[in-house]
Amino acid sequence: xxxxxxxxxxxxxxxxxxxxxxxxxxxxxxxxxxxxxxxxxxxxxxxxxxxxxxxxxxxxxxxxxxxxxxxxxxxxxxxxxxxxxxxxxxxxxxxxxxxxxxxxxxxxxxxxxxxxxxxxxxxxxxxxxxxxxxxxxxxxxxxxxxxxxxxxxxxxxxxxxxxxxxxxxxxxxxxxxxxxxxxxxxxxxxxxxxxxxxxxxxxxxxxxxxxxxxxxxxxxxxxxxxxxxxxxxxxxxxxxxxxxxxxxxxxxxxxxxxxxxxxxxxxxxxxxxxxxxxxxxxxxxxxxxxxxxxxxxxxxxxxxxxxxxxxxxxxxxxxxxxxxxxxxxxxxxxxxxxxxxxxxxxxxxxxxxxxxxxxxxxxxxxxxxxxxxxxxxxxxxxxxxxxxxxxxxxxxxxxxxxxxxxxxxxxxxxxxxxxxxxxxxxxxxxxxxxxxxxxxxxxxxxxxxxxxxxxxxxxxxxxxxxxxxxxxxxxxxxxxxxxxxxxxxxxxxxxxxxxxxxxxxxxxxxxxxxxxxxxxxxxxxxxxxxxxxxxxxxxxxxxxxxxxxxxxxxxxxxxxxxxxxxxxxxxxxxxxxxxxxxxxxxxxxxxxxxxxxxxxxxxxxxxxxxxxxxxxxxxxxxxxxxxxxxxxxxxxxxxxxxxxxxxxxxxxxxxxxxxxxxxxxxxxxxxxxxxxxxxxxxxxxxxxxxxxxxxxxxxxxxxxxxxxxxxxxxxxxxxxxxxxxxxxxxxxxxxxxxxxxxxxxxxxxxxxxxxxxxxxxxxxxxxxxx
Amino acid sequence: xxxxxxxxxxxxxxxxxxxxxxxxxxxxxxxxxxxxxxxxxxxxxxxxxxxxxxxxxxxxxxxxxxxxxxxxxxxxxxxxxxxxxxxxxxxxxxxxxxxxxxxxxxxxxxxxxxxxxxxxxxxxxxxxxxxxxxxxxxxxxxxxxxxxxx
Numbered sequence: 001x002x003x004x005x006x007x008x009x010x011x012x013x014x015x016x017x018x019x020x021x022x023x024x025x026x027x028x029x030x031x032x033x034x035x036x037x038x039x040x041x042x043x044x045x046x047x048x049x050x051x052x053x054x055x056x057x058x059x060x061x062x063x064x065x066x067x068x069x070x071x072x073x074x075x076x077x078x079x080x081x082x083x084x085x086x087x088x089x090x091x092x093x094x095x096x097x098x099x100x101x102x103x104x105x106x107x108x109x110x111x112x113x114x115x116x117x118x119x120x121x122x123x124x125x126x127x128x129x130x131x132x133x134x135x136x137x138x139x140x141x142x143x144x145x146x147x148x149x150x151x152x153x154x155x156x157x158x159x160x161x162x163x164x165x166x167x168x169x170x171x172x173x174x175x176x177x178x179x180x181x182x183x184x185x186x187x188x189x190x191x192x193x194x195x196x197x198x199x200x201x202x203x204x205x206x207x208x209x210x211x212x213x214x215x216x217x218x219x220x221x222x223x224x225x226x227x228x229x230x231x232x233x234x235x236x237x238x239x240x241x242x243x244x245x246x247x248x249x250x251x252x253x254x255x256x257x258x259x260x261x262x263x264x265x266x267x268x269x270x271x272x273x274x275x276x277x278x279x280x281x282x283x284x285x286x287x288x289x290x291x292x293x294x295x296x297x298x299x300x301x302x303x304x305x306x307x308x309x310x311x312x313x314x315x316x317x318x319x320x321x322x323x324x325x326x327x328x329x330x331x332x333x334x335x336x337x338x339x340x341x342x343x344x345x346x347x348x349x350x351x352x353x354x355x356x357x358x359x360x361x362x363x364x365x366x367x368x369x370x371x372x373x374x375x376x377x378x379x380x381x382x383x384x385x386x387x388x389x390x391x392x393x394x395x396x397x398x399x400x401x402x403x404x405x406x407x408x409x410x411x412x413x414x415x416x417x418x419x420x421x422x423x424x425x426x427x428x429x430x431x432x433x434x435x436x437x438x439x440x441x442x443x444x445x446x447x448x449x450x451x452x453x454x455x456x457x458x459x460x461x462x463x464x465x466x467x468x469x470x471x472x473x474x475x476x477x478x479x480x481x482x483x484x485x486x487x488x489x490x491x492x493x494x495x496x497x498x499x500x501x502x503x504x505x506x507x508x509x510x511x512x513x514x515x516x517x518x519x520x521x522x523x524x525x526x527x528x529x530x531x532x533x534x535x536x537x538x539x540x541x542x543x544x545x546x547x548x549x550x551x552x553x554x555x556x557x558x559x560x561x562x563x564x565x566x567x568x569x570x571x572x573x574x575x576x577x578x579x580x581x582x583x584x585x586x587x588x589x590x591x592x593x594x595x596x597x598x599x600x601x602x603x604x605x606x607x608x609x610x611x612x613x614x615x616x617x618x619x620x621x622x623x624x625x626x627x628x629x630x631x632x633x634x635x636x637x638x639x640x641x642x643x644x645x646x647x648x649x650x651x652x653x654x655x656x657x658x659x660x661x662x663x664x665x666x667x668x669x670x671x672x673x674x675x676x677x678x679x680x681x682x683x684x685x686x687x688x689x690x691x692x693x694x695x696x697x698x699x700x701x702x703x704x705x706x707x708x709x710x711x712x713x714x715x716x717x718x719x720x721x722x723x724x725x726x727x728x729x730x731x732x733x734x735x736x737x738x739x740x741x742x743x744x745x746x747x748x749x750x751x752x753x754x755x756x757x758x759x760x761x762x763x764x765x766x767x768x769x770x
Numbered sequence: 771x772x773x774x775x776x777x778x779x780x781x782x783x784x785x786x787x788x789x790x791x792x793x794x795x796x797x798x799x800x801x802x803x804x805x806x807x808x809x810x811x812x813x814x815x816x817x818x819x820x821x822x823x824x825x826x827x828x829x830x831x832x833x834x835x836x837x838x839x840x841x842x843x844x845x846x847x848x849x850x851x852x853x854x855x856x857x858x859x860x861x862x863x864x865x866x867x868x869x870x871x872x873x874x875x876x877x878x879x880x881x882x883x884x885x886x887x888x889x890x891x892x893x894x895x896x897x898x899x900x901x902x903x904x905x906x907x908x909x910x911x912x913x914x915x916x917x918x919x920x
Contacts, residue, residue, distance in 0.1 A: 088903045223862070227874060228844070230844075233868055238802070268786075297797075298789070298797035298798055300786075372815055372868040372901070373805070422903060423866075453808045674862070674905070678903045679904070709900055710904070711898075712893050712896045712909065713894055
């Protein structure tokens, strides 16, 4: 019942891609997908599903097989495999919980086992794109239902009764006519001999009988371990004979080592060796940047040794990257026509004929992920075999890349997935695991590579930098009749393909071409922008600058017309309808538009819900203001109201945040609330402080003192979360990322309400002072 | 030879006396509950308690704690049932969990110093500990809960 009946066929996948020199992991994000290669859809029948998702198009698709994901011990312990990476969303709990629900397992007798990286066995494992529940709610239910059916069949055979007469209830199978019962443990051996039922014939539970799903009563499986220091992250892996390494990497992306002097480093107590690390030419994809590694008996000695290295670098082609000059280039590009991606009506003419034109040029700088656990990995390479322990969001991709980098078969690579101390997209790139693999091979010993916080900030895969310029044309009545949005930003694709100057479908599909407003004349354009550092996915990606620009512009239109922000927003969203933008590739987060349309009724609903619950329009004291914003991302709908307070010195605090989310059918509302609470803080961090700048090709920030994030004393005092109850069969949609984008524009609109100042450039920094 | 008492057990160190306590704990003593987050006392992930004071282990050398008593998350309570730990679980505080050992140690030290902190005192007292996932609202509530009885 494995969806991948012919793994050999899969290997041809790459050959079908027209964009050359693009890694598979980039393809899955949407780069160069030429359509039509649907892997799992023929197996996952329409009858079994109320809706289709894009799960089958992910590398290695979906595997629905209880023998892969579920085992039942004779002691009754049910072990369920979690095949996605836990970085704080609760996915290691929620996916197994779905299986337990459907198989009638008692959660207190369930153990979760983390899958190693093996996508042929488990299906796609990339934990990114807010996809896990979205893609796996139905497959996990099917796996649970299969396991339940096998247990029921085994019991029915034992009792000599038809399988239709027995029923699994809370960890046992019951034959109510005779009053007989058998625990799952007693049935385990027989059930294992049963054939796996066909997906088409499975009977899924009626949601009204759910004990766990949608209830939010189950804590995360790692809760006790986390609170007692026993939880094991990548950084916590220790192997006998393991060496500790830190690496001095080129300070400029694409730079090369010219020479190094290891003598002083070798004199540091505890330092054992200094080695060159192989680097890859720019653009280096997910491969290591190279440099010099210091090997020591502990991390502290390795860091001290690295400080003592004498290094000479050739900065290479990106040595002139300068954020001040680059911003000017982006701004200038945004003022000229660019590649037209969406054209409806005639925006040029309508802008010329408009009664009033409002222009906003919005800037969002580079951002660093700064997950609390910086990148770290342990590798043990012996001959042609490699074992990796790492906090990776892409266990399958890591396995492939380790195999390729070491030149060994993929089957010889084991990737053990630890807990992730935060990910936010950074740990979708496995360069740190590749560094560990290369060093372990060279030293013939297990090696841990630890990135310092400075490394994390200096050598990351940053969030892009962008100028979003919007021109809105209003008629005499104040109605918006024209909308031109130019987005200029270096693309993530530039990390894979040299010469990339346009954004990819998965970037322009994040709030540019899928803009849902009901406006007659629309032009969405993408002028060129080249990249001079590694750009990567950062939680909610291009939605950050897009929501900031679009929702700030809504505030500016309200400001110009003297109307209420919320009413202006609803007027722009317009009538409840399905928006079908005239775009060559809408992307739509990889999801079919039939199941996941752009539905303005749902967009309106979250605005209205947050306005009601968040008491929009309430009187606030002087120096305070309310702002609102809504954004659809990762096929979810989210609206946020921020109350801001600004004192006479310009100090900004946030007394209250209200957020409404419509993420369709959901599994764990308690973890949804925690994601949204956290998203408000990440949104506030990027709005208030977030900025990575370059001078002479080098990142100018280094640690939490000059790349600040929100601390408890300036975090929102209260964040309230409201979840829209799903309709029957509403497909699940994203939760991990969508909370971030609407926060900054809601905050900026609130600042305008409080002070009359309109901020168009992030971070806010000192703009409110004096 | 430096002698340090960690979680009630005597430990010896004859290497670099300037080695940060953090790396001694994690790499030499195998107590990995204490985390590295910044190395500059900016994030609080490495917080341990030394003689009833919250200390950042990343800028404290092994020599600094010679002859003193160090408590890490592993030694806070034998069964993990310190009021702060219990409150943390009741409020479902963690997301990724990486910073939580430091947060819990800071909270435990805060409550030793001030058993009934106000919400403002909690926000101020915990401001040295960064949580990138953004669990602050729950941390605040958990510290409050621990101070009022779990």
